[in-house]
Amino acid sequence: MRFTIKNLYWIDVSILLLALIVTLLGIGSYGLYEPHEGHFAMVGQEMLLRDDWITPHLNGSPYLNKPPLLYWLIATTSSIFGYTEFAARLPIGLMGWLGIVVAWKWTRELWGINTSRVAALMLSVTLGWFIFTHQILLDVLLSTLLLSSNYFLWRCVAMPSDLSLDQPRSWLNWLGAYLSLALCVLTKGIIGVVFPLIGCFALAIVRQDWKIIKRIKLYQGLLLVLAVILPWFIAVEQANPGFLHYFIVNEHFDRLLDRRFPPDYEVSKISAIGYLGITACWCFPWILFLPSVIKSTFQEWQRGFQDNASIVEHQNSDGLFLLAIGAILPVILFLPLSSRLIYYSIPAIPHYIILCAGWWDKKYSLQSETIEQSSPIIDRPSSINNHDFSVGTICKFSLQVAECQTETKTVNIYSAIAIALGICFASLIRFHPLLVNLLPPILNTPEIIRLIIIVAIALGLAWLVTGMGMLRRSSLAWIPLFLALTITYLATIRGFVLYQDIRSSKTLVQQADSCLSIDTLWIFEGSREIGAAGAIDYYLNQNLKVSSPQHPTPGWTTGKERDYRTVMILSDGGKNRIPPQFPGSSPEYLITQSELQQYWNSDRPVVFLTDFLRQKDDNSDPLTRNLPRGVTEPYLIRGQRKLYLNDAAKKLASQKCN
Numbered sequence: 001m002r003f004t005i006k007n008l009y010w011i012d013v014s015i016l017l018l019a020l021i022v023t024l025l026g027i028g029s030y031g032l033y034e035p036h037e038g039h040f041a042m043v044g045q046e047m048l049l050r051d052d053w054i055t056p057h058l059n060g061s062p063y064l065n066k067p068p069l070l071y072w073l074i075a076t077t078s079s080i081f082g083y084t085e086f087a088a089r090l091p092i093g094l095m096g097w098l099g100i101v102v103a104w105k106w107t108r109e110l111w112g113i114n115t116s117r118v119a120a121l122m123l124s125v126t127l128g129w130f131i132f133t134h135q136i137l138l139d140v141l142l143s144t145l146l147l148s149s150n151y152f153l154w155r156c157v158a159m160p161s162d163l164s165l166d167q168p169r170s171w172l173n174w175l176g177a178y179l180s181l182a183l184c185v186l187t188k189g190i191i192g193v194v195f196p197l198i199g200c201f202a203l204a205i206v207r208q209d210w211k212i213i214k215r216i217k218l219y220q221g222l223l224l225v226l227a228v229i230l231p232w233f234i235a236v237e238q239a240n241p242g243f244l245h246y247f248i249v250n251e252h253f254d255r256l257l258d259r260r261f262p263p264d265y266e267v268s269k270i271s272a273i274g275y276l277g278i279t280a281c282w283c284f285p286w287i288l289f290l291p292s293v294i295k296s297t298f299q300e301w302q303r304g305f306q307d308n309a310s311i312v313e314h315q316n317s318d319g320l321f322l323l324a325i326g327a328i329l330p331v332i333l334f335l336p337l338s339s340r341l342i343y344y345s346i347p348a349i350p351h352y353i354i355l356c357a358g359w360w361d362k363k364y365s366l367q368s369e370t371i372e373q374s375s376p377i378i379d380r381p382s383s384i385n386n387h388d389f390s391v392g393t394i395c396k397f398s399l400q401v402a403e404c405q406t407e408t409k410t411v412n413i414y415s416a417i418a419i420a421l422g423i424c425f426a427s428l429i430r431f432h433p434l435l436v437n438l439l440p441p442i443l444n445t446p447e448i449i450r451l452i453i454i455v456a457i458a459l460g461l462a463w464l465v466t467g468m469g470m471l472r473r474s475s476l477a478w479i480p481l482f483l484a485l486t487i488t489y490l491a492t493i494r495g496f497v498l499y500q501d502i503r504s505s506k507t508l509v510q511q512a513d514s515c516l517s518i519d520t521l522w523i524f525e526g527s528r529e530i531g532a533a534g535a536i537d538y539y540l541n542q543n544l545k546v547s548s549p550q551h552p553t554p555g556w557t558t559g560k561e562r563d564y565r566t567v568m569i570l571s572d573g574g575k576n577r578i579p580p581q582f583p584g585s586s587p588e589y590l591i592t593q594s595e596l597q598q599y600w601n602s603d604r605p606v607v608f609l610t611d612f613l614r615q616k617d618d619n620s621d622p623l624t625r626n627l628p629r630g631v632t633e634p635y636l637i638r639g640q641r642k643l644y645l646n647d648a649a650k651k652l653a654s655q656k657c658n
Helices: 010-024 036-050 069-081 085-111 113-124 127-132 139-158 168-188 191-207 211-215 218-239 243-256 272-282 286-303 311-332 348-379 391-437 446-471 479-503 506-513 528-541 593-600 647-657
Strands: 521-524 568-570 606-609 636-638 641-645
Touching (some): 036 085, 085 127, 127 348, 139 168, 139 311, 191 218, 311 348, 446 479, 521 528, 606 647, 641 647
């Protein structure tokens, strides 16, 4: 169905607004998680403070491991809403919602209005989509742009071959495809172009139709991509000689081969089996329907290859192929690589959800159509003898009955699984103490227990009702599950707030800084990628309204809007926290342990903050490893973070806060 404003019913507007609420739910209510969120938010903040939109900076020095699109978006929203967690997370939340809109639009063109609504609701409550629209990472942004690229490329492929770029519809589809590809590159690099183009080349091979490459205007499109991305790449290379080599080699080839420096955190890496498992978790609960989705997608795709296939079936078949490739590539490409991280499969989610929504809606459409057609035949068998129905009609009906019988068995299996899940979730009410004991001690609180019980009740009842609804062949059987997942995510947001003292330095920094002065020197033990230092910077500068000391001192850097505070970081804090080495001179924020000791013994107030992300089971890296000599008890402790004050800082804190 072609989209027009007349087709935009109030129910579609309501569903998309509801999806927007879900994706933006609570994004400003908890501190920036470290190390990933802290670094993205602070780079965006420094773009504004320095008025430098070419070279990303973190902690006062160039930070060159990622393209700039997300930084630009965060800087833009921060200029509007201020230096807040809401402003920092807003671009990802909006891009997650835009991904839902694209999924709704593509599904609508493939299967119609009802299926598009199902797709929008399904994607908005898919576990991985919710989690990663509430965290500042590149993967939801990349996922939406990849989905958009595939959608517009499909529209280009589906266009009649005699259309040219001079015609408005063809021009807009072509422009949308390659602008999306260019933005993919500005989001995460070369990989953003690889995935969609692999899908198009694979489609050309399967169709044995190389005119597909002509229809997508590949060469002109790649020129457009270069025209969009080259200005920034040229400008940043001129400002930072050696950037291109570093970016292409270290951030692409060395990363794929797991030789990137510094290495990724072990906590983010995962085994091949674990990667498949975590991908299934990100697609929960709709991953339960994977076998039927695969079968349904393959059958419908094959229809486009039949001799009597209509134009619509042919076009839909191509769309299903691109969706399937979009769902498969992020999984199989990284599966054999040791560099795989737990969130690399996020781009598969929206592609899979569209296919899942198509299967769900077709399942009930098939049953309804079969029942309607069966009634006159069963009631009036003589009509067959009187040749009121053609042989083709009888055969079609017989096939539908067979398919419906098979589908009935499948639905019964899924109903049993749903009921079993309901029982399992409901049992958490009885066995929740065992689950609570697995949590960190800081989360073993009455509020966490209440949240677990609420989620257990909601999901237990929802799965039971959904299972019984599927047995009754109700097309709305998943509505209770959608409502329960919404309740679950409300509880999850509260969990994010309670968990912030484990993964965010917000409370620690704000509490300590309120008792100190602006000339206090903050020193961080260090961490890989210095992302945690970015979060410390963010909160030191979040509400800073005073100017810097008259004489420039370590711990401050010059910006165009105003000077701002930075954090000194140990350069020799151990093998687990070697700082990144970007092209250009050594960052000004690096200090040695001997310099740390000199500051610690001086009359200047000094704070020393330990790294909370120590490598698991590394006994050679105790919490006391890099403490300056003469330290006593920590001034503040939050989770695994310990904050120490030298004598001058202790004196100041006692005067201001005691």
